Amino acid sequence: MSLRLRPVPWGTQCRSARTNRHSRNRDPGPAMPPVAPTPARPLIVRCGAFGDMVMLTTLMRVVSARYASPVDVVGSGGWTPPLMAREPTLGHLQMVTSRKTPYLLCPSQWRLVRWLRGRGRGPVYLGDIDPDMRALLARGGVHPDDIVARDPAGENAPVLWPDRWLALGQRDPAHRYPTVEVEVSGLRYPRLVVGDGDRADLAAWLEAAGLHGPLVLLQPGNKRTHKRGKLMTADHPKHWDAGNWAAVAQAALADMPDARVVLCGSPPEHPLLEDIRAAAGGHPQVFNGANDLPIPRLLALIERAHSMVSVDTGPAHAAAALGCPLLVMFGAAPPSKWRPIGPGRIVVLGGDNGADSRVSDIAVDATVDAWRSLSRGNGDGSPPS
Structure with missing residues (x-):
């Protein structure tokens, strides 16, 4: 059996030879520190009704301001895309049609998981408390230390939802990511934009x-x-x-x-x-x-x-x-x-x-x-x- 070698372009051979010849006695210098990967954009997860998504804009504005970045959103419902269409803090909107449908029967869940796996680590603000969404995030490789979750223990407290989102958006995940100081009082009201x-x-x-x-x-x-x-x-x-x-x-x-x-x-x-x-x-x-x-x-x-x-x-x-x-x-x-x-x-x-x-x-x-x-x-x- 003969071994076939793939030819290497002549210029590449010459550059390699020169590099090898001159690098034998070269001091490599100090080792460079590893470069930390840039965090993915902040992610907000909330599958809510029409009014829920209107009020979610408070959380979007707070998180966007603190991380100086657009925010990605996982949502559901036919009302969500037109409500969010002109929201200036929105980066990417990933829709899921159902969280209850078995995974093998729900293509939108497949797309969500594939998208989550490809976006890298970053802060995740979880506005849904149902275990089905947590399971989807875990399947998509979201690290638990990146999640800031809504507290189900306070569900019945007499606190308006925009104020809940205002408080949630000021919390940090266990794995800290760089933020900037923001005066959030002016971000309390939900906002919609008409084109x-x-x-x-x-x-x-x-x-x-x-x-x-x-x-x-x-x-x-x-x-x-x-x-x-x-x-x-x-x-x-x-x-x-x-x-x-x-x-x-x-x-x-x-x-x-x-x-x-x-x-x-x-x-x-x-x-x-x-x-x-x-x-x-x-x-x-x-x-x-x-x-x-x-x-x-x-x-x-x-x-x-x-x-x-x-x-x-x-x-x-x-x-x-x-x-x-x-x-x-x-x-x-x-x-x-x-x-x-x-x-x-x-x-x-x-x-x-x-x-x-x-x-x-x-x-x-x-x-x-x-x-x-x-x-x-x-x-x-x-x-x-």
Whole structure:
């Protein structure tokens, strides 16, 4: 058997020979210290609902400022990409469709694990407490010493979520990474960014729909309004009768005759919003927007609106983040944890009886009076004084 040698280019042979000949007597000098690898960008893990992801922007801003870096995010839900599309602190968004599906049956989990294995070590802020996400992080090679985890022991404490994220973002993992000093008090409010293209799209839609003048938004639904195609029932803690919503719409139009009332919701909520419009007598200035409000347009609409009246749900948090004057009505969820905060005027009703609270306990007159009081709000998420 003959041995075949691969030829080496002549110039390489000459350089090697010269190097070997001249390096025999050369002092190699002191050994160079190993270069520490550059840490991967900070990573935030949070698979949450619409409002959860709005409030997560507080954590993103704090972590981005402390590490002087964009942040990567692991998230879920069709609402997350459009909510995060223009967030300036976002580096990479990695989506996972399910954490509960067995690993072998969930390609998005495969992609997540492959991406985690390729990004290297860096600080990881874990906003999810379920073991399935921890298992995925471990499968992706995330070192436990790199994780700063949300504390499940404090879940019931009366602390607003943005303040929880503010505190979490100031903690360091066991394996320390370089940070800079940051004054975080100015980063407390969640933030959303609306693009010029979205504003232009909204303007064209408003013109086509004949929606001129001040816009008052009503948000009657929430993520449980439609489950498996069924509208929420009257015994849900966030349910408010169609007649009540119609009365608010009529009061707004009585105060502002040139206004338009836009009923906001997702396409499956169209029948619910039609009930409200019918209860308002089919008033031509009351518009059902359920089929026309993809998230980018909804955010632009909220930014432009005169005000919003909403149950405790994701778009209410978007309104707070965008500075839209907001009245939010609570059922069983405690306002001490879930109340939206932002730079605009916010009034909160309900939630006074803990788990027994229901939006249906809130009177129409109190709601209309609270909506009218928005102009006297304090701008810090508290009711008017």
